[in-house]
Amino acid sequence: MAQEEGQPIFSEVTCQEIAQWASAYLDEHVEDERKRHIALHLAICAGCETYVKQIATVRDVVGILPKAIEQPSDSQRLRQAFVARARRLPASR
Amino acid sequence: MNVEISGVTESMSHRMVASRKPELNSSATVANGKVALLARLRQGDERAFDELVTRHHSALIRMAMGYVADREVAEEVVQDTWMVVIEGLGRFEGRSSLRTWIFGIMIHKAKDRGVREKRHTTFSSFESADDDGDDATDPSWFHQSGEWAGHWAFPPQPWDDQTPEKLLASQQAITAMNRAIEALPRTLKDVLILRDVEGVEAKEVCNILKITETNLYVRLHRARERVRQAVEAYLVGRKPTM
Structure with a gap:
């Protein structure tokens, strides 16, 4: 896997750095130069490709986990307060 | 090897949409929806208020739990937050989004309550513990020395599609x-x-x-x-x- 000089082929950026930058990369919050390095690395590194995909999966699944729809324990009191406030302050804007 | 990252595509298309005229902009539609909700709230529309509460209550409770001792106190904090929102709607100037304003009120109230309960005496030191440059990933996953330093020693095993x-x-x-x-x-x-x-x-x-x-x-x-x-x-x- 090493190049002629015996240097690793991923000389621009390490896998550890890719792992650190995975979330910022997925959300497009890395500067162009870094983004280019990461994209090049991902194209040739199966370990990093897997890792970034897993973080993307986590991000996506967390966003669609079933949510319990909760209401305030005293929602009636809140609604009454809302109505009372609206009566005191007729919409002026 | 083709890496398909949905987030990249999404935000690229979002940028393209954002460069169009406002009336064609999907985010403008969302913004209009928020403005409409605010207008309805100011008009005293109860259904708009129910909508607002349903949309944010669970997340408010979940976050408040991080600041205070238990669920009961978290519910009180969020209930107080809603009361402040009701009282403040007329003065809310829309410099931030409605959501930013509501969550800001909750965090302020929850911190105040948490400090009063002496749960976290110094928030700043508590928070800084997570702000340091510690690695999110375990360094032992990577080679620590040699020409492969910083590269996977134990790469993650792929999950299936x-x-x-x-x-x-x-x-x-x-x-x-x-x-x-x-x-x-x-x-x-x-x-x-x-x-x-x-x-x-x-x-x-x-x-x-x-x-x-x-x-x-x-x-x-x-x-x-x-x-x-x-x-x-x-x-x-x-x-x-x-």
Whole structure:
């Protein structure tokens, strides 16, 4: 896997750095130069490709986990307060 | 090897949409919806208020739990938050989004309550513990020396393409992920709930939590990594080791 000089082929950026930058990369919050390095690395590194995909999966699944729809324990009191406030302050804007 | 990252495509298309005229802009439609909601709230529309409460109450409770002792106190904090929102709607000038304003009120109240309960005497030191440059990932996964230093020693094993569907179909997996989220330190939980669970834009999350975007992504990645480990543990059929 090493190049002629015996240097690793991923000389621009390490896998550890890719792992650190995975979330910022997925959300497009890395500067162009870094983004280019990461994209090049991902194209040739199966370990990093897997890792970034897993973080993307986590991000996506967390966003669609079933949510319990909760209401305030005293929602009636809140609604009454809302109505009372609206009566005191007729919409002026 | 083709890496398909949905987030990249999404935000690229978002940028393209954003460059069009406002009336064709889908985010303008969303903004109009928010303005409409605010107008309805100011007119005293009860259904608009119910809508607002339903939309944010769960996340408010979940976040408040990170600041105070128990669920009961968290509910009081959020109830107080709603009362402040009701009283303040007439004065709300819309300089921030309605959501940023509401979450800001809750955090202020929850911190105040948490300090009064002496749960966290110094928030700043508590928060800084998670702001340091500690690695989100375990250094032992990587070669530490030699020409492969910094590269995978123990690369992650791929999940199959059906993993999202399998996770969502399994109550055990859902419970494992929710437990991992609840077990996060507050600073990490706040960003994960706002950004990934509620889908709040990065800049708005920063406004709500008063942190930089760099800080946001350090925290967000740590949070996602811990949930990833919970998923990994579920997939290999053992309990989380965290």
